[in-house]
């Protein structure tokens with residue numbers, strides 16, 4: 001029986017993660033630490049004996065570089081890589097580029113927390129998590145899942161909130177449940193799926 005393997009990988013630390021800025025669709029690079037995390041993710045996956053047939057990533061370079069670095073550590077640079085903006089980070093709208101502490105001073109702790117972690121309240125000019133899910137989920141169901149179900153071992157390298165949207169669906173979390181779920185940079189989450197696309201097992205490769 002072929003394996004129905006799906007690995008989710010959030011990009012390594014980005015320059016704006018380090019500077020504590022809202023990032024969203026801004027195309028910033030990895031820090032040195034982020035490069036290390038991406039390579040470490042590849043080493044961990046290799047140590048698990050995992051190989052991939054296909055990879056998906058966003059249109060943003062922090063996720064693309066994370067994928068490239070991880071695949072290089074695994075000796076897997078030859079596999080097809082599909083890039084699509086459906087997997088981009090949640091668009092932070094007018095908050096993009098602002099410092100998260102400055103935003104708290106300006107709008108208050110509670111309002112900023114609502115923008116960052118509520119399910120359906122969008123930051124000004126940006127997307128809520130529900131809006132993000134409305135583009136990542138159809139892409140997952142139509143483009144990615146059919147490949148996983150026919151045995152293509154798959155990795156998705158993407159972002160905190162675009163992956164949170166997928167985790168919500170995979171792990172059947174409520175809007176309240178997903179808000180508490182933080183996805184660490186550079187830590188692969190390994191899912192094995194049943195034939196009906198439900199999750200058979202989850203393994204989080206946090207150190």
Ligand SMILES: O=C(O)[C@@H](CO)OP(=O)(O)O
Nearest residue numbers: 021022023024089116160
């Ligand atoms: O700035 C962003 O785009 C995201 C991910 O880094 O931040 P947050 O954790 O606030 O959703």
